[in-house]
Amino acid sequence: MSRNSSLQKRLGIGLTLGATVLWLLGVAASGLVAQHEMNEVFDSALEETAQRILPLAVTDILNRESNTGNRTAPALKEHDEYLTYVVRDRQGNLLLQSHDADPGIFAALPREGFTNTSTHRIYGASAVSDTLYIEVAEPLAHRREAALEAGIALLVPLFVLIPVSLFGIWWVVRLSLRPVIEFQHSIEARGASDLSPVNKDRLPEEFEPTAVAVNRLLERLNRALDAERSFTANSAHELRTPLATALAKVQRLKTQLEDQHLKKNVVEVEQALRGLSTLSGKLLELAKAEGGGALSQQPHDLVPILAMISRDFEPLAPGRIRLTVPDHKVNSLLDPDAFAILARNLIENAMKHGSVQQPVDVIMTDDGRMRVCNGGDIVPPDQLAVLRNRFSRHDTRAAGSGLGLAIADAIASGAGMTLHLRSPATGRADGFEVELNVTDAGRNPGPCT
Structure with missing residues (x-):
C-alpha cells in the first residue's frame, strides 16, 4: 500500500485546518475589539452615573440639618448592585454611600478621573469648588464575565461552522478533482496491451501537461514495441518458406548420395536447417506472446x-x-x-x-x-x-x-x-x-x- 496520501485528503484537511485557524484568529480579534468597546461603554456608564448622582447627592448633603456624618442611600428593593458609590469631602470623610458600597475599596483621599485597583474600576468627580467628591466603582470581575460571555458567544457558532466547513471544503475539493480521479482510474484500469492515448479533455490546466507527456510516452512506446514485434514476426515468417525449401532440397539430396562421408555432411546440414526452422517458429511464438x-x-x-x-x-x-x-x-x-x-x-x-x-x-x-x-x-x-x-x-x-x-x-x-x-x-x-x-x-x- 502506498504511503503517499491523496491530494484530495491533503487539500481537505489543509483547507479545513486553515479555515479553523482563521476562524479562531477572527474570534480572538473580535473578542479583543468587543472587550475594548465594552470597556468604553462601561467607563461611559461610570462617568454618566457619577454625573447624574452627584447633583442629587450635593443637594441632599447641603439640605441636611447637620453636614457631618455618613448616610446610606436606601434601596427600593433588594438587588445586586454592580455600581456602588460614595460621596466624601476633601479630607476623605464619608458623607453618603450606596446601600452595597464598601468604603474599603476606595483610596483614603478622593481623586478625580479613572483609577484602577486590583478588584475595581473607579471614576471620581468633584463639585462645590472641589469640596465634595463622588466616586463610582465597578467590579473588574463583572467586566471579565461580560468579556468571557461575549467570547463564548463568538466561539459557539464554530462548533457548527467547522463541520459545515469541513463538508463544504471536502465537497468542493472532490468536485474539482473529479476529472483528475477519473484520469487516475482510467490509467489504473488499462490492460497490459492498451497503449491508446489517455483522455485529457476535462483535466484541469495544471494536470494537462502530465497527460500530454503520458500520451507522448505511450506513443513512443507503442512505436518501439510495434517495430520490435514486427521485426521478430517478419523475420521468423520470412524465414519459414526458404528454410522449408532448403530443407526439402537437402533431404532430396541425401537420398541421392551414396558417398557416406558426403551423406553425413548433408545430414548435419539437415539438422542445422531443422534447428533454424524450429528457432524461427519459436521467434514467431515469442512475437505473438509479446504482442499483448x-x-x-x-x-x-x-x-x-x-x-x-x-x-x-x-x-x-x-x-x-x-x-x-x-x-x-x-x-x-x-x-x-x-x-x-x-x-x-x-x-x-x-x-x-x-x-x-x-x-x-x-x-x-x-x-x-x-x-x-x-x-x-x-x-x-x-x-x-x-x-x-x-x-x-x-x-x-x-x-x-x-x-x-x-x-x-x-x-x-x-x-x-x-x-x-x-x-x-x-x-x-x-x-x-x-x-x-x-x-x-x-x-x-x-x-x-
Whole structure:
C-alpha cells in the first residue's frame, strides 16, 4: 500500500485546518475589539452615573440639618448592585454611600478621573469648588464575565461552522478533482496491451501537461514495441518458406548420395536447417506472446485445450505424459491460443530437458493451478533465476533454443499471472517444476512487453 496520501485528503484537511485557524484568529480579534468597546461603554456608564448622582447627592448633603456624618442611600428593593458609590469631602470623610458600597475599596483621599485597583474600576468627580467628591466603582470581575460571555458567544457558532466547513471544503475539493480521479482510474484500469492515448479533455490546466507527456510516452512506446514485434514476426515468417525449401532440397539430396562421408555432411546440414526452422517458429511464438493478446473478452474452459496439447505429444513419447485434470470446467480469461502456446512450450521443455526414464506430470487442479513437473538433475538457484530469460539454458545436452520458458513467461506476465520455477520439484528430491494459476489471468495485468 502506498504511503503517499491523496491530494484530495491533503487539500481537505489543509483547507479545513486553515479555515479553523482563521476562524479562531477572527474570534480572538473580535473578542479583543468587543472587550475594548465594552470597556468604553462601561467607563461611559461610570462617568454618566457619577454625573447624574452627584447633583442629587450635593443637594441632599447641603439640605441636611447637620453636614457631618455618613448616610446610606436606601434601596427600593433588594438587588445586586454592580455600581456602588460614595460621596466624601476633601479630607476623605464619608458623607453618603450606596446601600452595597464598601468604603474599603476606595483610596483614603478622593481623586478625580479613572483609577484602577486590583478588584475595581473607579471614576471620581468633584463639585462645590472641589469640596465634595463622588466616586463610582465597578467590579473588574463583572467586566471579565461580560468579556468571557461575549467570547463564548463568538466561539459557539464554530462548533457548527467547522463541520459545515469541513463538508463544504471536502465537497468542493472532490468536485474539482473529479476529472483528475477519473484520469487516475482510467490509467489504473488499462490492460497490459492498451497503449491508446489517455483522455485529457476535462483535466484541469495544471494536470494537462502530465497527460500530454503520458500520451507522448505511450506513443513512443507503442512505436518501439510495434517495430520490435514486427521485426521478430517478419523475420521468423520470412524465414519459414526458404528454410522449408532448403530443407526439402537437402533431404532430396541425401537420398541421392551414396558417398557416406558426403551423406553425413548433408545430414548435419539437415539438422542445422531443422534447428533454424524450429528457432524461427519459436521467434514467431515469442512475437505473438509479446504482442499483448494474452487475454480474451470472455472466459474459456482450458481443460480440453490442455488435454489436446498433451495428446499431441503422446506419439513422440508414448506413456510418458501423465495428465491429471478435474472433471469440471476451469474457466479463465486467458486467451485459448495463448494458453495452447504456453502449455505446449512447458510440456516440450519438460520432455526435452527432463529425465527420459521418468514421466512428465501435467496437472490442473480444481482452483486453476497448473503444474508441469519432470524428473532430472536439480537446477542450481543461480541458473534457476535466469531460465526465463531469452536464449538462457541450463547446462544440458538436449537440443533447444532457450526460448520455451521465455515464451511461457511472456504470456503469463501479459495476462497478469506469475510463473513459478522450482527445483527440486514439490514433494521430490530432484526434478524441475513450473507452476502458475490460470484463474489469475486478467486480475492484475502485467507490464507491457
